[in-house]
Amino acid sequence: MSSLSSPLADKRDIVALEGVTKRFPGIVANDGIDLSIRPGEVHVLLGENGAGKSTLIGMLSGLQQPDEGRILVDGKPTPITSPRHALALGIGTVFQHMMLVPTLTVAENLLLGGPWWQRPRTEELEARVAEITRSLGISVKLHAKVSELSLGEQQQVEILRAMVRNSRLLILDESTSMLTPKGIEELGALMRRLVGQGLAIVFITHKLKEAAAFGDRISVLKLGRKVGEIPPERFRTLGEQEIISEIVELMFGKQKDDPEAAERPTRTVRADAAPLLQVADLAVAPTENAPGLSSISFDIRPGEILGVAGIDGNGQKQLAEALAGQRAATGGSVRLEGAAIEALSVGERRQRGLRYLTDDRLGEGTVGTFPVSINFFLKQVGASPFWRGGVEQRAEIDRRAAQLVREYDVRTPSLKTPVARLSGGNIQKVLLARELAEGARAVIFNKPTYGLDLANTLASRQRIRDTAARGLAVLLISTDLEELLSMCDRIAVIANGSLVGTVANADDARTKVGRLMIGLAA
Amino acid sequence: MSIDTAPGASANALDATSRVATRRDILHRLLMTLGPILAALIIAGCILLAVGVDPLAYYGYVLEKGLFSPLGIQQTLTRMAPLLFLAAGLIVAFRAGMWNLGGDGQFLLGAVMAAASAPVLVQVMPAWLALICAFLISMVVAMAWSLLPALLRAYQGVNEIITTLMMTFLGTSLANVLVKLVFRDPGTTVPQTRTLPVEDRLPRLFDTTITSGLVLGLAAIIIVHLVMTRTAFGLKLRIVGANPRAAVHAGLGVPGLTVAVFAISAGLAGLAGAVDIIGVQGNVRADWNPAYGLAVIPAVFLARMNGFAAIGFVFLLSVLSIGGESAARRLGVPNHFTLVLVSIVLIVLALAEYVDHRYNQSRKA
Numbered sequence A: 001m002s003s004l005s006s007p008l009a010d011k012r013d014i015v016a017l018e019g020v021t022k023r024f025p026g027i028v029a030n031d032g033i034d035l036s037i038r039p040g041e042v043h044v045l046l047g048e049n050g051a052g053k054s055t056l057i058g059m060l061s062g063l064q065q066p067d068e069g070r071i072l073v074d075g076k077p078t079p080i081t082s083p084r085h086a087l088a089l090g091i092g093t094v095f096q097h098m099m100l101v102p103t104l105t106v107a108e109n110l111l112l113g114g115p116w117w118q119r120p121r122t123e124e125l126e127a128r129v130a131e132i133t134r135s136l137g138i139s140v141k142l143h144a145k146v147s148e149l150s151l152g153e154q155q156q157v158e159i160l161r162a163m164v165r166n167s168r169l170l171i172l173d174e175s176t177s178m179l180t181p182k183g184i185e186e187l188g189a190l191m192r193r194l195v196g197q198g199l200a201i202v203f204i205t206h207k208l209k210e211a212a213a214f215g216d217r218i219s220v221l222k223l224g225r226k227v228g229e230i231p232p233e234r235f236r237t238l239g240e241q242e243i244i245s246e247i248v249e250l251m252f253g254k255q256k257d258d259p260e261a262a263e264r265p266t267r268t269v270r271a272d273a274a275p276l277l278q279v280a281d282l283a284v285a286p287t288e289n290a291p292g293l294s295s296i297s298f299d300i301r302p303g304e305i306l307g308v309a310g311i312d313g314n315g316q317k318q319l320a321e322a323l324a325g326q327r328a329a330t331g332g333s334v335r336l337e338g339a340a341i342e343a344l345s346v347g348e349r350r351q352r353g354l355r356y357l358t359d360d361r362l363g364e365g366t367v368g369t370f371p372v373s374i375n376f377f378l379k380q381v382g383a384s385p386f387w388r389g390g391v392e393q394r395a396e397i398d399r400r401a402a403q404l405v406r407e408y409d410v411r412t413p414s415l416k417t418p419v420a421r422l423s424g425g426n427i428q429k430v431l432l433a434r435e436l437a438e439g440a441r442a443v444i445f446n447k448p449t450y451g452l453d454l455a456n457t458l459a460s461r462q463r464i465r466d467t468a469a470r471g472l473a474v475l476l477i478s479t480d481l482e483e484l485l486s487m488c489d490r491i492a493v494i495a496n497g498s499l500v501g502t503v504a505n506a507d508d509a510r511t512k513v514g515r516l517m518i519g520l521a522a
Numbered sequence B: 001m002s003i004d005t006a007p008g009a010s011a012n013a014l015d016a017t018s019r020v021a022t023r024r025d026i027l028h029r030l031l032m033t034l035g036p037i038l039a040a041l042i043i044a045g046c047i048l049l050a051v052g053v054d055p056l057a058y059y060g061y062v063l064e065k066g067l068f069s070p071l072g073i074q075q076t077l078t079r080m081a082p083l084l085f086l087a088a089g090l091i092v093a094f095r096a097g098m099w100n101l102g103g104d105g106q107f108l109l110g111a112v113m114a115a116a117s118a119p120v121l122v123q124v125m126p127a128w129l130a131l132i133c134a135f136l137i138s139m140v141v142a143m144a145w146s147l148l149p150a151l152l153r154a155y156q157g158v159n160e161i162i163t164t165l166m167m168t169f170l171g172t173s174l175a176n177v178l179v180k181l182v183f184r185d186p187g188t189t190v191p192q193t194r195t196l197p198v199e200d201r202l203p204r205l206f207d208t209t210i211t212s213g214l215v216l217g218l219a220a221i222i223i224v225h226l227v228m229t230r231t232a233f234g235l236k237l238r239i240v241g242a243n244p245r246a247a248v249h250a251g252l253g254v255p256g257l258t259v260a261v262f263a264i265s266a267g268l269a270g271l272a273g274a275v276d277i278i279g280v281q282g283n284v285r286a287d288w289n290p291a292y293g294l295a296v297i298p299a300v301f302l303a304r305m306n307g308f309a310a311i312g313f314v315f316l317l318s319v320l321s322i323g324g325e326s327a328a329r330r331l332g333v334p335n336h337f338t339l340v341l342v343s344i345v346l347i348v349l350a351l352a353e354y355v356d357h358r359y360n361q362s363r364k365a
């Protein structure tokens, strides 16, 4: 591909990739990629699900080694042999999937990796964390166990961890996927401040507006190849809309103006229909570091989508789990089609038609080492036609799995591939396919489009709308206000474990939800 | 999508490459298993040299007695019967992520119950029925012995490694007490149970001394392997083992499955005890404890919990233990040297795995 004296190698690069190729069984994840990363720049990496973004930063952070090509650090070819080595070179990474140790506290996680002969410097850490969290506008519970935190909170800890290390190059892989619009703005402002101080940042996102707002340079990957780059000189001359439409063209090859400009739902819910899912006074006991739920009540009619907005970690996970039966409720009732289900087990609730799409796709949504095909049916083990008399029907499973893979556009080398080897967005598609398959009456979606690229996000939203249109009740939990506004009939706001208000999704919904979220009356 | 055609077109090519890859994989796996075993034999040989024993003579005796002499190989195959049952029980537990280390207690209780019931039962019913009843009694008692750790793990989350180990100490003591106080044969001076007459024991295979328990053991481990890999029940257990949170999320009844795993695992250990008594020993002497349960664990690990591979490793273990016993007698090496050998194999294997991993990493750098 590129000759050794690549024209790209520039003195200003602190890290540069030259002709980097990475192959996995059955797939070329990165194919001759050149990339230059410079101090003072936010380099945005864009690309569809499975385009090879995470693989690329895996090599930058020492998790994996390129098969071909080389990485230059400060102009010198440097094999980055391990994550520790990457940190020593000043490369700090926030990975797409959480890498914290769940049984340790946040502080312990932040202190991991220090020399083993030294006592951990807790006071120093606390001061440093206080400083960073203040500038970030987030709050982190240093002494909470990681397993008690929501994924959004864990993501903040990951960001914090990369910042505490004083990196010269900060890599953020989909770090905004669980933040609220306000959180995203704050992270963006922080990134601008950091590059102002001379840091380099690599920022991966699926939200094109973020790319246009926070970036200096944009590279677009497609099927492992770099298909385009917008250098800073050109970037500055373009407006947001021009940038977005150029990216969309690079990524999808079709023009579309502001694809996220969402159409309002046109479905009409029959107001006289009996509620399908009724929740009354649902309560869950709080734990030391996670909020409980108190007197949660709502009804969802057939065909209706009720949104739940709020900052992650305010009880969304508890709500979803209590409804699905994974978490013991201390009071209240849940009725599905009029029948009380609060005493039923997870499996029995599913039998009745209640579906729960978790946001923790690797933690509980899938078994990472099992093949893609089996992961489609994790919640149906033993059910015909995939099992007959308890015996696995390989052919039947593979046939249906292949169908789902096609229908949901899951990019996988084969049905036998362990699901954890797929890209983040493709694992999400497996989960979506599983929960949307037949037999559902009411579905709880927790951040259904988290990690999906633009095309798949739009497709999935449409699927969810279609689901509702079939007469199902949908509860949609999301931190993305745009998503809620584009899909819901009503939006409830959750704060500290209770619903602080519900607004109809009319023209002024955005302001009303915004007011509720900061603690004002709608 | 626009790229939809690409995966379909390249699917065949992918299949071909993946087949080559799997073959290379198997070869690599074989090398990574046999290489370390060889290295371990050499290290153990050095230890033998250091204590003044000719390692070649030792290994020679082991092979001759355990493998090449007609009598030795028959003994080896006979020894495999209880080991296979134990291995089958461990495969179920380990694949479900539960570390049942209480095999020895369950084994001994099974053995004692078989020795106590079989000689009595053969007098009141046809021999085949008596043996089946004895098997069932052993199995049920061993299952009951696992109930406490199972319930503690299922409902209180108490670590089963500690509880099963504690139950195994209690179990071996209880087995002893039963032999000495309850089931003691009044007709002998040494404390032991009554003896099952040779003609009532499990038949031997053809004209050899090999017990037909071997066939039962092979059947048990193959059935376990198939259940674990081909059935819904096995898949549920593997989900619990691979990702317990996913099991909860998928709506599996994890506590019930936990109890079932312990019951199956302990039941198979109990059957191992029964097959050894009903097939070979005929009675249980006080203080008898062959500690097969612990010896089988490394074999199951080496086999990576694969039933068929486990048969191979159990065979190896039998050769080592039969051959080792005789070599020990002739060369004055302690009987437990086979255990030393097995543990060296394990350590070298772990090291090889680590080195292989590092090598893979650095080769790509």
Ligand SMILES: Nc1ncnc2c1ncn2[C@@H]1O[C@H](COP(=O)(O)OP(=O)(O)OP(=O)(O)O)[C@@H](O)[C@H]1O
Binding pocket: A024, A025, A027, A028, A029, A047, A048, A049, A050, A051, A052, A053, A054, A055, A056, A096, A411, A412, A413, A421, A422, A423, A424, A425, A426, A451, A453
């Ligand atoms: N460890 C691995 N083993 C095998 N294949 C892998 C591995 N890691 C990634 N891949 C494959 O490489 C391709 C690129 O994956 P990658 O995770 O880089 O995508 P991505 O651009 O980050 O996508 P997403 O937006 O969905 O996170 C995918 O097809 C994936 O299946």
Ligand SMILES: [Mg+2]
Binding pocket: A053, A054, A055, A096, A173, A423, A424, A425
């Ligand atoms: Mg990714």
